[in-house]
Amino acid sequence: MKGWFDAFRNDGGPTLYSYSNRTPVTGDVALVIVFVIFGTIFTAFLVIFPGIRKERLTTFLIVTLSLFVGATIQVAQYGSSWHTSSATIVSSYSAFSRHRTRAQIGGYIGLMHINITYKHLPDSEHTNDDVEYNERFSWRGSNEMTSAFKQALYQGAPFPIVSLAEYFSLHQEGFSWGSKYREAGYYASIMLWTSFASWCMMNLLLMVVPRYGAYSMIMTGLCMLSTNLIYWALLPCEPLIAHIDGSILAFDMGWNYWLVLVAGIGCLFAGTVVTAIDLIFPHQFSTILEVDYDTPYDRHVIIEESFDTRNVRRKLPKIEDSLGDRIMSQLSSKLQNRNTDREDTQGVINKTYAPHKSSDFQQERNNDDPSKSNWSYPFPPAPRRMVNS
Numbered sequence: 001m002k003g004w005f006d007a008f009r010n011d012g013g014p015t016l017y018s019y020s021n022r023t024p025v026t027g028d029v030a031l032v033i034v035f036v037i038f039g040t041i042f043t044a045f046l047v048i049f050p051g052i053r054k055e056r057l058t059t060f061l062i063v064t065l066s067l068f069v070g071a072t073i074q075v076a077q078y079g080s081s082w083h084t085s086s087a088t089i090v091s092s093y094s095a096f097s098r099h100r101t102r103a104q105i106g107g108y109i110g111l112m113h114i115n116i117t118y119k120h121l122p123d124s125e126h127t128n129d130d131v132e133y134n135e136r137f138s139w140r141g142s143n144e145m146t147s148a149f150k151q152a153l154y155q156g157a158p159f160p161i162v163s164l165a166e167y168f169s170l171h172q173e174g175f176s177w178g179s180k181y182r183e184a185g186y187y188a189s190i191m192l193w194t195s196f197a198s199w200c201m202m203n204l205l206l207m208v209v210p211r212y213g214a215y216s217m218i219m220t221g222l223c224m225l226s227t228n229l230i231y232w233a234l235l236p237c238e239p240l241i242a243h244i245d246g247s248i249l250a251f252d253m254g255w256n257y258w259l260v261l262v263a264g265i266g267c268l269f270a271g272t273v274v275t276a277i278d279l280i281f282p283h284q285f286s287t288i289l290e291v292d293y294d295t296p297y298d299r300h301v302i303i304e305e306s307f308d309t310r311n312v313r314r315k316l317p318k319i320e321d322s323l324g325d326r327i328m329s330q331l332s333s334k335l336q337n338r339n340t341d342r343e344d345t346q347g348v349i350n351k352t353y354a355p356h357k358s359s360d361f362q363q364e365r366n367n368d369d370p371s372k373s374n375w376s377y378p379f380p381p382a383p384r385r386m387v388n389s
Contacts, residue, residue, distance in 0.1 A: 030078040038071040059287040065270055066203055069220065072263040073196045076111075077189065080136075081254030082231065083109040083181070083240075088121070091245035093131070095159045100245075103131075105160050107242070107249060110256075111185035111192075113138040114168055116161050133158060137165050139182045145169060163244050177240045184234035188227050192260075195223035210285050214274035221268030228261050 045063050052059060076082075086106035092099055101120055108115040118133040135157060139145040149165055168178035198220040206213030242249040278285050 028078070028080065031075060034071060034074045034078065038067050038074075042067050055287050058285065061270070062206065062287050065266065066199070066206075069224075069263050069267050070196075070199055072259050073192055073199060073224070076227075076256045076260045077192050077196075078110070079256040080108040080110040080113065080115040081256040082111060082185070082188075083235070083251045083257075084254035085242070085249040085251040086117075087244075087247050087249050089160060089245055089247040091160050091247075093158050094156075095162075097159075103160065105164065105244065105247075105249070107164055107251065108254065109181060109185075109251070111189045112140045112182075114165070114181075116164050118158050118161050131158075133161060135161055135165075137168065139168070139178065139185075145178060145182075160244050164242055164249070167240065167242050177236050180234065180236040184231050187234060188231040191223055191227040191230055195220055195227060198223050206287065207290055210287070210290065211275075211278050214271050214278060214285070217267055217271030217274065219271075221264045221266070221271060224260050224264030224267065228257060228264065231257065 042064070045067075049056075049060065084107065086104065088102065089105055090100050090102050093101065102123055103121055104117070104119045106117045108117070114137050116133075116135050116137070118131070118135075120131040135152060137145055137148040137152070145168060149162075149169055152162055152165060168181065198216055202213055202216035202220050204213075205216050240251045242251075274285055
């Protein structure tokens with residue numbers, strides 16, 4: 001069987017791949033998934049957008065804003081750039097080593113973790129060094145940060161990474177910044193999930209009742225701004241300034257924080273504008289996302305038809321009435337016509353006419369033919385209406 005399984009092998013050993021396949025971490029898997037999901041939805045919307053003939057501007061703005069806000073919430077929830085810092089250091093790779101190299105180190109704090117990156121910078125002496133690290137230390141659980149720190153020591157992580165991670169230990173080595181960042185991230189995460197629930201309700205109401213969708217849009221913007229306020233208020237009172245081999249890392253707000261702030265302001269502004277338009281011009285704001293849009297059940301069609309029906313109700317016959325309603329309407333119309341005919345057949349007495357003949361002759365004629373007295377019209381005797389002029 002020799003010759004079948006010894007290709008690319010030396011003396012029966014495992015297959016040797018003579019090229020390097022080591023690659024550094026270039027992106028977060030969770031963020032890539034979020035970008036792919038929302039990017040796919042937005043791309044599908046752009047594909048069908050040329051076929052939209054009505055409400056093009058409002059539909060494009062609402063869909064774009066909604067997807068932007070939703071993606072911002074998820075990116076901020078799983079992102080690592082709420083509080084960031086980076087610097088160039090000259091440090092040893094391992095502790096108690098005299099050999100020093102130039103490297104780039106960065107700390108990227110998220111809501112429930114911190115990412116610490118370490119990368120060697122090429123110099124004249126070490127041009128082939130490709131040392132790149134990206135270590136994540138999570139503090140979602142109360143003891144998770146301590147376990148991750150001990151695991152980094154056990155695996156032999158570079159000394160600058162261990163030195164920076166030590167600042168975030170939860171009161172284990174005398175530092176309190178870790179507990180403060182964990183508290184700020186915990187409550188900010190709760191507010192972000194509240195914003196996500198409000199965002200889902202906003203999309204649902206925009207398809208059913210756009211006015212209430214605008215109210216939910218305002219609520220979503222307020223929740224996102226509250227997230228920024230809570231995170232900023234719960235940060236450590238004493239700013240974290242990390243010292244690593246003579247270099248200083250001063251942390252500042254990252255792009256996740258500013259992205260949530262911009263999305264919250266945009267959502268609040270758009271919701272306020274839509275609400276004002278709906279209050280000034282009722283039932284004018286609309287998008288093609290509505291469930292009954294451009295159907296007989298469209299709210300605009302229903303409003304117009306109800307308005308026309310109120311105006312011509314007396315002119316148009318009631319077609320959709322039930323059999324009992326039609327019978328009652330016929331009976332009432334016949335009774336009304338009978339009463340009208342009865343009133344028309346009653347005689348009218350003209351009391352202002354004074355006859356020229358004598359009163360005796362007039363009295364005699366009244367006794368002979370009472371139906372022709374006082375200019376009574378030749379109708380059957382009936383109760384008479386008195387007309388006074």
